[in-house]
Amino acid sequence: MKIDPESAADLSAQIADAIREAIISGDLIVDARLPSEAELVDHFKVSRPTVREALKRLAAQSLIRTQRGATGGAFVNRISFEDAYSQQITTSTLLLSMNAVSFETACEARFALERACAHLSANRRSADHLATMRAEIHRQSQPGLTDEAFCASDVAFHRALVDGASNPVLSYQLAGAVEAMQPLMNMITFTARSREAIVTLHTGIANAAEARKGDALSAGLSSLEKETQELAKSVFAARAGRR
Amino acid sequence: MKIDPESAADLSAQIADAIREAIISGDLIVDARLPSEAELVDHFKVSRPTVREALKRLAAQSLIRTQRGATGGAFVNRISFEDAYSQQITTSTLLLSMNAVSFETACEARFALERACAHLSANRRSADHLATMRAEIHRQSQPGLTDEAFCASDVAFHRALVDGASNPVLSYQLAGAVEAMQPLMNMITFTARSREAIVTLHTGIANAAEARKGDALSAGLSSLEKETQELAKSVFAARAGRR
DNA sequence: GTGTTTTAAATGTCAGACTTTTAAATGTCT
DNA sequence: AGACATTTAAAAGTCTGACATTTAAAACAC
Numbered sequence: 001m002k003i004d005p006e007s008a009a010d011l012s013a014q015i016a017d018a019i020r021e022a023i024i025s026g027d028l029i030v031d032a033r034l035p036s037e038a039e040l041v042d043h044f045k046v047s048r049p050t051v052r053e054a055l056k057r058l059a060a061q062s063l064i065r066t067q068r069g070a071t072g073g074a075f076v077n078r079i080s081f082e083d084a085y086s087q088q089i090t091t092s093t094l095l096l097s098m099n100a101v102s103f104e105t106a107c108e109a110r111f112a113l114e115r116a117c118a119h120l121s122a123n124r125r126s127a128d129h130l131a132t133m134r135a136e137i138h139r140q141s142q143p144g145l146t147d148e149a150f151c152a153s154d155v156a157f158h159r160a161l162v163d164g165a166s167n168p169v170l171s172y173q174l175a176g177a178v179e180a181m182q183p184l185m186n187m188i189t190f191t192a193r194s195r196e197a198i199v200t201l202h203t204g205i206a207n208a209a210e211a212r213k214g215d216a217l218s219a220g221l222s223s224l225e226k227e228t229q230e231l232a233k234s235v236f237a238a239r240a241g242r243r
Numbered sequence: 244m245k246i247d248p249e250s251a252a253d254l255s256a257q258i259a260d261a262i263r264e265a266i267i268s269g270d271l272i273v274d275a276r277l278p279s280e281a282e283l284v285d286h287f288k289v290s291r292p293t294v295r296e297a298l299k300r301l302a303a304q305s306l307i308r309t310q311r312g313a314t315g316g317a318f319v320n321r322i323s324f325e326d327a328y329s330q331q332i333t334t335s336t337l338l339l340s341m342n343a344v345s346f347e348t349a350c351e352a353r354f355a356l357e358r359a360c361a362h363l364s365a366n367r368r369s370a371d372h373l374a375t376m377r378a379e380i381h382r383q384s385q386p387g388l389t390d391e392a393f394c395a396s397d398v399a400f401h402r403a404l405v406d407g408a409s410n411p412v413l414s415y416q417l418a419g420a421v422e423a424m425q426p427l428m429n430m431i432t433f434t435a436r437s438r439e440a441i442v443t444l445h446t447g448i449a450n451a452a453e454a455r456k457g458d459a460l461s462a463g464l465s466s467l468e469k470e471t472q473e474l475a476k477s478v479f480a481a482r483a484g485r486r
Numbered sequence: 487g488t489g490t491t492t493t494a495a496a497t498g499t500c501a502g503a504c505t506t507t508t509a510a511a512t513g514t515c516t
Numbered sequence: 517a518g519a520c521a522t523t524t525a526a527a528a529g530t531c532t533g534a535c536a537t538t539t540a541a542a543a544c545a546c
Binding site: 049093106 | 300
Binding site: 069074 | 524529
């Protein structure tokens with residue numbers, strides 16, 4: 001672990017990079033204890049606040065965790081799927097909202113990715129996954145639901161579908177795509193009529209999952225994509241017209 | 244922006260969370276300047292090092308950037324696709340390596356996701372994308388290539404395929420999946436024979452892309468997945484046998 | 487007006503002290 | 517000897533105050 005004395009970058013960033021490299025390369029394995037702050041101070045010849053800033057950078061990426069007390073210190077953290085989820089959702093959400101990604105582009109990506117799970121989910125989905133999907137469809141049919149609650153239920157429905165593939169790597173990757181869409185979806189106001197159409201399509205998808213028909217599930221997702229795109233188009237057009 | 248005086252969590256983590264919320268919720272928009280460190284010290288009633296640790300946490304997630312000098316300070320950063328890429332690749336790579344995700348699971352996820360791009364890429368790929376794919380195939384055919392170089396070329400090939408879909412959101416999501424697989428792929432030693440098989444399959448995929456046949460491209464990916472899974476199985480079996 | 491110098495504001499870094507948490511070592515009693 | 521209480525030391529968490537460096541704007545000189 002070395003830092004470049006010539007570099008113009010912040011010392012804390014350099015130190016964080018050095019430690020990160022050591023973790024990625026495997027020099028520091030999971031649950032290994034990093035040198036104490038005092039030792040890092042000696043090693044890198046910097047002050048303690050600088051070392052601490054570096055450690056906080058790594059903690060923000062869930063690369064390390066810290067413990068106080070006698071046998072405490074900083075330890076290499078085993079990144080959990082859950083840690084990775086939440087980080088990815090934060091990043092994806094901001095990426096979409098800050099870069100003016102069109103609804104069309106995001107929607108296309110989302111459904112393309114979801115179709116990637118179609119056959120796996122049809123084959124492997126448990127009774128639980130199916131029950132969740134049915135329950136969310138039922139919720140979506142209830143009148144008086146706010147647009148936000150409708151969208152949240154929509155996310156839960158699709159989450160169950162994705163989890164049905166029983167591949168944690170897929171679930172992890174998809175979580176970002178599906179959840180990051182939510183703020184965009186929230187921009188849409190759902191009329192009773194459009195909700196009805198979506199519920200019908202969801203029902204078709206759930207039926208396909210129940211019958212374990214991957215092709216039908218995939219087709220159902222494509223129909224839903226088309227419906228969603230058209231709905232968005234009309235909502236945005238109406239909004240532009242009012243201006 | 245408030246923090247909970249009851250919370251047991253680190254002050255710097257609480258402050259980082261508070262600011263992060265302000266960014267996600269839109270209270271702080273892109274390029275907005277955060278209060279100076281001195282102002283944050285007053286606001287949160289903590290010391291400057293604590294504030295700085297919080298800011299470093301946010302900087303590690305590319306949520307803010309800092310500038311020194313008279314008109315400097317911390318500014319809300321527009322997360323670029325590139326920032327998001329590199330973060331996701333780091334996270335995905337560690338997630339796979341630290342959680343003992345089986346080669347089978349990772350491979351399944353990777354090809355499922357890639358097939359999600361098949362039709363889009365067949366329809367939209369530019370001459371450039373196709374040329375890149377052909378060039379990488381050519382490189383892969385050269386004898387004397389190390390396993391690492393072969394894998395790197397493999398990644399480049401698939402990257403071109405994914406980018407062919409011309410959907411930045413898809414490219415971003417897939418970057419993690421494909422690149423994170425590389426360390427796992429590097430565990431495999433490729434015999435001349437298995438390389439030949441892969442090159443043949445890659446050629447089939449490139450041909451499908453050239454002919455703009457989405458179904459053929461998707462089928463080609465499935466064949467490649469099967470080949471890769473079998474190759475891995477035999478490599479791991481041979482290794483287990485030697486023990 | 488243009489170019490130079492000064493100045494002030496902001497982050498970056500340092501040194502040192504104190505606080506809190508935690509586990510292990512030590513001591514004490516039964 | 518064993519169980520319990522106490523002390524101690526190590527480590528992260530926090531604070532104070534200072535100095536260094538960078539940068540743009542203000543002041544100044546020509």
